[in-house]
Amino acid sequence: MPIIKSAVKKMRQDQKRYAQNLRTKRALRTAVKAFETKPTFDTLRAAQSAIDTAVKKNVLTKAAAGRRMSHLSATAKAAGVKIPVATKKAAPKATATKAAAKPAAKKAPAKATTTTKKAPAKKPAAKKA
Numbered sequence: 001m002p003i004i005k006s007a008v009k010k011m012r013q014d015q016k017r018y019a020q021n022l023r024t025k026r027a028l029r030t031a032v033k034a035f036e037t038k039p040t041f042d043t044l045r046a047a048q049s050a051i052d053t054a055v056k057k058n059v060l061t062k063a064a065a066g067r068r069m070s071h072l073s074a075t076a077k078a079a080g081v082k083i084p085v086a087t088k089k090a091a092p093k094a095t096a097t098k099a100a101a102k103p104a105a106k107k108a109p110a111k112a113t114t115t116t117k118k119a120p121a122k123k124p125a126a127k128k129a
Helices: 005-037 041-056 062-079 093-101
Strands: none
Touching: 005 041, 005 062, 041 062
């Protein structure tokens, strides 16, 4: 057990970090196992999200995350998981015509950047003798 005050604090911080990392790892493992037992699009998405979260929290390296994602994708492909394709919704025509009818914003005229010279300092008048 540390005696020095800073070492005691460091130990407390380490315990908190360890607990947080453990929670993140546990969530990652459960999400991946859930996908492996029942490979569906939703479980794949949850597993990939858990991997991304672990990378963001520095529990997993980017390379390890990429490798795991690749394995998940290969498993999904082998299991025949269908990934729905997102389609863009068409913008309403009213806004499209409204935007076209608006005139372009006018640019402010450029400011003149001419430099003015300072008048030279006046010399005192010479006294006549």
